[in-house]
Amino acid sequence: MTTFTPLRRSGRKAVALATSLLIGTAAAVAVAPAASADDGGKTLRMPITSIGIDSLNPFLAYFAGSLDVFAGIYPALNTVEQDGTAKPYLADSWTTSDDKLTWTFKIHKGLKWSDGKPITAEDAAWTFNLIMTNSTAATANGSLVANFASVTAPDDTTLVVRTKKPQATMLAVSVPASGIPIVPKHIWEAHVKDLKNYKNDSFPVVGYGPWTLTDYKPEQYAKYDANKEFVLGAPKYDHMIQQAFKNTDAAVAALRSGQLDYVSGLNPVQYKALKGQSGIKAYETVGNRWSGIELNGGARTRDGKKIGTGHPALGDVKVREALARAIDRATIVKKVRDNFAKVGASYLPPSLPQFAWEPSDAEKFDYDPAKANSVLDAAGYKKGSDGIRVDPKSKRKLEFRLGIHSDDDADAKVSTYLAGWFKEIGVGVDIQSMSSAKLNADLAKGDWDILMDSWSTGPDPTYLLGIQTCAALPDAKGEGGSTDSFFCDKEYDDLFLRQQSAFDETERADLLRQMQAILYKANENIMIYNANGLSAYRTDKVNGILTGSADASGAYPPQPSLAQYLNAAPTAASSSSGGTSGTVIGVSAAVVLVLAAGGVFVMRRRSSSDDRE
Amino acid sequence: MADTIDVTGADAVKTAPAPGPGRRPGSGFARYLASKLAAAAVSFLATLVIGFVLFSLMPADPVQSITRGRPTSDAQMAELRRQLGLDQSVPERFFHFVTDTLSGHLGDSWEFQQPVGSLIGDRLWPTLLLMGSATLISVALGLWLGVRSGWRHGSWLDRIATGASLTLWSVPTFWLGMILLITFSVGIGPFPGFLPAGGMSDPAITGGPDHVLDVAKHLVLPCLTMVLVVFAQYVAVMRSSIIDELGSPYLLTARAKGLRDDDVRRRHAVPNALLPSVTMIFMHLGTVLGGAITVETVYSWPGLGQLSYQALKVPDLPLLQGTFIVFSASVILMNLLADVIYRFLDPRVRAQ
Numbered sequence: 001m002t003t004f005t006p007l008r009r010s011g012r013k014a015v016a017l018a019t020s021l022l023i024g025t026a027a028a029v030a031v032a033p034a035a036s037a038d039d040g041g042k043t044l045r046m047p048i049t050s051i052g053i054d055s056l057n058p059f060l061a062y063f064a065g066s067l068d069v070f071a072g073i074y075p076a077l078n079t080v081e082q083d084g085t086a087k088p089y090l091a092d093s094w095t096t097s098d099d100k101l102t103w104t105f106k107i108h109k110g111l112k113w114s115d116g117k118p119i120t121a122e123d124a125a126w127t128f129n130l131i132m133t134n135s136t137a138a139t140a141n142g143s144l145v146a147n148f149a150s151v152t153a154p155d156d157t158t159l160v161v162r163t164k165k166p167q168a169t170m171l172a173v174s175v176p177a178s179g180i181p182i183v184p185k186h187i188w189e190a191h192v193k194d195l196k197n198y199k200n201d202s203f204p205v206v207g208y209g210p211w212t213l214t215d216y217k218p219e220q221y222a223k224y225d226a227n228k229e230f231v232l233g234a235p236k237y238d239h240m241i242q243q244a245f246k247n248t249d250a251a252v253a254a255l256r257s258g259q260l261d262y263v264s265g266l267n268p269v270q271y272k273a274l275k276g277q278s279g280i281k282a283y284e285t286v287g288n289r290w291s292g293i294e295l296n297g298g299a300r301t302r303d304g305k306k307i308g309t310g311h312p313a314l315g316d317v318k319v320r321e322a323l324a325r326a327i328d329r330a331t332i333v334k335k336v337r338d339n340f341a342k343v344g345a346s347y348l349p350p351s352l353p354q355f356a357w358e359p360s361d362a363e364k365f366d367y368d369p370a371k372a373n374s375v376l377d378a379a380g381y382k383k384g385s386d387g388i389r390v391d392p393k394s395k396r397k398l399e400f401r402l403g404i405h406s407d408d409d410a411d412a413k414v415s416t417y418l419a420g421w422f423k424e425i426g427v428g429v430d431i432q433s434m435s436s437a438k439l440n441a442d443l444a445k446g447d448w449d450i451l452m453d454s455w456s457t458g459p460d461p462t463y464l465l466g467i468q469t470c471a472a473l474p475d476a477k478g479e480g481g482s483t484d485s486f487f488c489d490k491e492y493d494d495l496f497l498r499q500q501s502a503f504d505e506t507e508r509a510d511l512l513r514q515m516q517a518i519l520y521k522a523n524e525n526i527m528i529y530n531a532n533g534l535s536a537y538r539t540d541k542v543n544g545i546l547t548g549s550a551d552a553s554g555a556y557p558p559q560p561s562l563a564q565y566l567n568a569a570p571t572a573a574s575s576s577s578g579g580t581s582g583t584v585i586g587v588s589a590a591v592v593l594v595l596a597a598g599g600v601f602v603m604r605r606r607s608s609s610d611d612r613e
Numbered sequence: 614m615a616d617t618i619d620v621t622g623a624d625a626v627k628t629a630p631a632p633g634p635g636r637r638p639g640s641g642f643a644r645y646l647a648s649k650l651a652a653a654a655v656s657f658l659a660t661l662v663i664g665f666v667l668f669s670l671m672p673a674d675p676v677q678s679i680t681r682g683r684p685t686s687d688a689q690m691a692e693l694r695r696q697l698g699l700d701q702s703v704p705e706r707f708f709h710f711v712t713d714t715l716s717g718h719l720g721d722s723w724e725f726q727q728p729v730g731s732l733i734g735d736r737l738w739p740t741l742l743l744m745g746s747a748t749l750i751s752v753a754l755g756l757w758l759g760v761r762s763g764w765r766h767g768s769w770l771d772r773i774a775t776g777a778s779l780t781l782w783s784v785p786t787f788w789l790g791m792i793l794l795i796t797f798s799v800g801i802g803p804f805p806g807f808l809p810a811g812g813m814s815d816p817a818i819t820g821g822p823d824h825v826l827d828v829a830k831h832l833v834l835p836c837l838t839m840v841l842v843v844f845a846q847y848v849a850v851m852r853s854s855i856i857d858e859l860g861s862p863y864l865l866t867a868r869a870k871g872l873r874d875d876d877v878r879r880r881h882a883v884p885n886a887l888l889p890s891v892t893m894i895f896m897h898l899g900t901v902l903g904g905a906i907t908v909e910t911v912y913s914w915p916g917l918g919q920l921s922y923q924a925l926k927v928p929d930l931p932l933l934q935g936t937f938i939v940f941s942a943s944v945i946l947m948n949l950l951a952d953v954i955y956r957f958l959d960p961r962v963r964a965q
Contacts, residue, residue: 043817052923060726062679135692139726143686196696199727218735219915221816241816246913249791253810256799407926437928441674475687479694482677482685 042570044237044542045261047251048222048244056200056216058181059130059137067177069222071562072240073207074181077105077124077159077174079232080459082557084354084505086171089232090124090182091159100166100503101149105159111231113184114204114212121153124174126185128161136195141180144173166501168508172460176209176562183207210235210565219244232562236544236569252536255280261542262564266534268338279540284340284555287530288351289456291410292344293402293418294485295320297524299446302473302481308446311400313391318379319398320523323450324365325372326421333529336413340534344527347468347519348461348512351558354505355461357513359520372425381426389426399428400449403442406433411452414528444474446486453484462500465515468525469493485524492518533558543569645956653949660941665710668930668937669703675723678927697723714938720931722924729935732920739813740916743908744901746832747839752894754840755847756887762848763855763886764878774848782845790838790911797834808834811913835912839905843897850893854886861885888959892951899947903940 053065058074061067077091091105111119128151130137131144138145149162161170174180187206191198204225205213210232211224224240243260245251252270254260256277266274266282274282296310297320313319329343342350345364346357359365381389381398389398402418404411412433419429429450434442442448457464466472470488474481495515502508519525532555537545544567548557676693685693694700698709713720719729758778762771781789800806809815809831818827858864859882867877906918917936924932 054724055726057726063724136696138689139693139696142689146686196726197728215816217816217915218732219913219919220813223816239817243812243816244913244915245811246910246919250794250811250911250913253794253799253806257806257810259810259812259815435926437675437678437926440677444674444677479691481687482680482690 042237043239043241044235044565044568044570045259046240046242047254047260047263048242050245050248050265052219052244053216053222056205056213057195057198058140058183058200059195060139062140068561069213069242070181071176071209071560072211072224072565073205073209073213074183075111075119075208076176076179076181078171079560079562080172080175082351082459082560084352084459089176090119094171096170096503100501101163103161103163103170105161107157107159108231109157111208112229113187113206113208114227115184115187115206117184117186118156119184119208120156121159122156123185124159124182125151125153126189127180127182130188130192131180134192134195137192144180166503168500168502169460169462172458172462175459177560178458178460210562211240230566233566235565240565255536255538258538258541260538261568262535262537262545264533264535264559266536268340268534271340271534271536272338274536279538280536281539282534282536283546283550284553285533285535285558286351286551286555287342287349287532288458288558289454289531290344290347290349290527291414291454291529291531292452292525292527294443294451294453295323295524295526296446296449296451296486297522299486300473300488301476301478302470303476305476307474307478308448310446311391311396311398311449312394313381313396313398314400314449316379317523318375319381320526321365322372322375322425323422323427324523324526325368325375326425326427327418327526327528328367328421329528330367332414332417335417336410337529337531341529341531344529345520347516347525347527348464349457349530352457352459352461355509355512355516357516357520359517363517363520365520365523369421369424376425383426387423387426388428397428398426399430402429402431403439403448403451404431404433405436405439405452407436408452415452443484444481445478455484461512465496465499465512468519469496487519487522487524489518489522535559539571541571543571642956646953649949649952653945656945657942660945661711661714661938664934664937664941665707668928668933669706675699675927675929679724710934714934719935719938722932722935723929724923724927724932725929729932732932733917733935733939736915736917736920737902739914740902740918742828743832743835743839743914743916744905747836747843748894748897748901750836751840751844752847755844756851756890758844759848759851759890760855760878760883760886763852763859764882766852766856771852775852778845778848781841782843784842786838786842786905787907787911789842790835790908793834793838794911813915831912835908835914838908838911846893847890851886851890854889855882858882858886888955891954891958895947895951895954899944900940902943 049063049065049068051064053061053069054063055061055066056069058066058070061070075090078089078094079087081087088108090107090111092108094103094105096103105121105124107119107121107124113119128145128148131141132138132148132151135142147163147165147167149164150160151162152160154160163170167173172179174182184206201216203213203215207213208227210227210230212227213222214225215221215223221244222242224242226235226238226240228234243254245254245260248263248265248267248270251260251263252266252274255263255274271282271284274280295314296308297317298306298315299308299310300306333339333341333343345359348355348357350356376389380392382392383389384397390396391398400422402415404415415429415431419431422429439451443451455464455467467482467484468487470490470493472481472483473486473488474483492515495511495518499508499511499515502511545559545564546556547559547563547567550556675697676690676699680690680693698706701709710720717730719733721727722729722732725732755778758774762768762774765771794810795801796806797808798806798810811831813831814824814828815831818824861882864877864881867881868874872880902917903921905916906922908914909916909919910922917939921933921936921940923929924936
């Protein structure tokens with residue numbers, strides 16, 4: 001509309017015609033039945049994990065979406081069940097030497113990469129050695145091989161790993177999704193020099209797994225073909241499409257309209273809306289994450305120098321105990337999670353039953369505001385005229401900053417409850433909502449009092465336990481470190497070292513329980529709840545996507561993606577498109593629009609200047 | 614005639630005397646263009662500095678954000694910091710940033726570990742498609758309705774158009790998006806849904822006309838959402854400009870000549886009333902590249918708005934700076950264009 005010569009009448013007709021055509025086309029487009037373009041094969045449609053894919057290069061990628069992709073297209077030495085039992089994958093079997101320092105894996109014979117070249121022990125040895133010797137290759141998974149002394153492949157089916165110290169977690173080092181993916185040496189050798197810039201995007205990507213990646217568009221989709229020769233059993237689909245959905249509401253709509261076969265990460269409201277729908281099964285999985293608060297009990301560097309601006313009173317274990325006793329976890333589970341969660345206590349979530357620990361009744365910090373008040377009274381924190389207690393040592397009021405994630409609505413709800421309950425025991429709270437980036441940056445510097453936080457874990461909890469060791473504190477310059485609450489306890493650290501080389505499972509589980517007890521008593525990480533995973537899938541399209549059986553409360557074990565890929569089977573029903581009624585509505589709407597537009601147009605033409613006076 | 618016109622930038626337009634005799638319009642235009650280009654270059658350089666300072670001052674530890682939840686040792690983190698250039702001093706980083714930008718390199722994204730240029734390139738086309746089509750449709754619809762509402766202000770058409778557009782203008786975009794999404798992709802009651810719930814295309818559909826149709830189908834809802842929310846601005850501005858012209862003597866003259874009402878409106882009122890709208894169109898064109906984060910999020914549209922939001926979360930400074938530069942450059946460029954076009958549209962600007 002930037003033309004200034006007046007339109008001639010013929011021009012106007014053209015415009016009107018063009019407009020009607022546009023509207024008509026739009027309507028036609030809207031109701032055109034979806035062209036089914038697969039070659040008659042069945043396609044499994046999954047969402048891309050919400051955090052997305054940062055890179056297709058397995059040496060560089062951190063995001064969960066990428067790890068999911070690798071689980072489908074690159075092999076690992078073994079798989080591990082949620083209960084900790086290791087199962088064969090590339091390796092048929094494994095043995096350890098008497099001194100527990102040498103692991104020998106027997107690699108399955110006769111497997112081939114997707115380009116037809118054989119998969120040998122050398123591929124695995126080359127992958128591990130690259131990560132051990134090349135700092136760029138160590139970007140994502142360097143810490144997993146930190147204890148490796150050497151990795152060799154004496155022949156095509158034997159892989160020998162020697163460790164510096166005994167390592168009980170060896171069978172979690174190379175597993176799908178959370179471990180090291182093994183790559184084809186003959187492809188990657190040429191890319192070692194420019195590893196940092198190698199995007200790994202020549203399709204189909206040479207790999208091995210239930211799928212072969214055939215196409216990928218960032219933020220849009222990843223496409224796969226099934227590997228019908230897969231060693232753990234062929235997928236029952238011919239293709240898989242993973243599509244990116246930027247919010248769960250849209251993913252739910254896509255599930256209901258048939259664009260997706262499965263969604264996960266639902267919130268309680270979405271879950272309940274899907275629960276009763278025909279053709280859809282909504283189910284719960286046992287929580288593999290904790291949600292709670294962290295208290296700054298004294299941020300410091302590894303050599304003991306105090307850093308940050310934490311409130312000194314939080315260094316007093318009595319204050320932390322009082323806060324723990326002021327939290328009514330059951331109410332939060334009910335009000336915030338609609339009961340789709342377990343009341344939190346132990347540091348490790350309920351998805352790891354083999355390490356489960358519960359405080360005894362005597363140890364428990366149950367909700368008891370009266371007891372919390374008396375603990376604070378006894379410790380000398382007297383209430384001022386405004387009802388807020390004062391720290392006798394520093395003379396500062398017990399007013400704490402509570403940092404919450406601005407993009408997490410559960411944080412907002414929980415923090416409001418906390419503020420109310422803490423006020424009842426004479427503790428003021430200043431809720432500060434900030435971005436995750438800011439929150440994590442403040443955390444590392446020690447510039448915080450209380451933070452809301454949440455962590456999840458795979459089958460191996462080593463890392464989750466590791467962020468609570470003294471070794472995770474920042475260095476003398478206040479840099480580095482992956483500490484999550486500046487927790488540092490000598491006894492805990494000793495147990496952590498011992499469990500790393502505890503090859504006996506019951507012994508290791510016992511050490512882990514002792515560690516959880518120490519964490520619980522310290523109250524620097526107060527667990528509020530363990531949210532259940534909420535997912536749904538279309539029973540009219542896919543079968544067998546669930547593994548394991550539900551527990552007494554109806555929750556299934558956490559569902560690993562590899563198992564889903566192998567178990568999912570298409571049902572007889574085919575995909576539905578808009579259908580005829582959609583077409584009828586669309587076309588009639590278009591007709592009405594065109595008629596109305598034409599009518600208005602004609603009406604306006606008739607009016608002339610003499611109508612106006 | 615309206616006395617003043619909103620022109621973008623800092624040009625206050627004064628009704629100046631006609632150009633003196635003996636001045637060749639050509640040289641005047643060259644000088645005008647040169648001054649505008651210089652101003653644009655200065656703005657761009659200022660933007661570079663502001664962008665760098667803003668993002669460098671953001672308190673954050675990107676390495677912590679990127680590696681969170683993955684087992685990473687100290688050594689790995691230190692290496693990552695070194696790779697990202699976080700160990701350099703701020704002046705050093707600024708020097709690299711300016712030299713890189715001016716030579717056309719936008720650096721490497723921290724979280725995606727690939728060149729920012731290619732990331733932005735990937736998202737450019739989807740953004741242009743969505744925002745471009747939405748802008749075109751809202752301009753056409755808004756101006757059309759605005760002209761007619763203004764011409765007969767107070768009529769039923771005016772009331773409906775103004776009321777509906779202002780109501781939609783005040784509706785939160787994401788909310789309208791969600792409502793449309795649920796209505797048309799899931800279906801309501803007996804009416805089944807017939808539009809996709811998100812994304813830009815169905816990955817299963819490849820090749821030629823089918824793919825084009827499929828993208829068009831995915832475009833309907835996000836585009837409709839954008840149009841419904843923004844077209845009110847054009848209606849309002851166009852309507853008030855037309856009302857301003859209504860009492861003008863030249864319209865009386867036109868009617869006295871016996872022109873039909875439609876012709877009076879089209880040939881005389883609209884061209885004069887268009888100027889403020891042109892300004893606004895260009896201001897909006899400048900922001901087209903910025904995408905619309907809310908609409909892109911609701912419909913999972915792979916655009917630049919999404920990308921900059923993601924970058925903000927980490928924060929991925931090179932990526933943020935890259936998107937910031939692209940957005941600013943497009944706004945500056947469109948303002949420049951508007952200035953130039955104004956000179957052709959409005960004799961009063963030429964007279965300066």
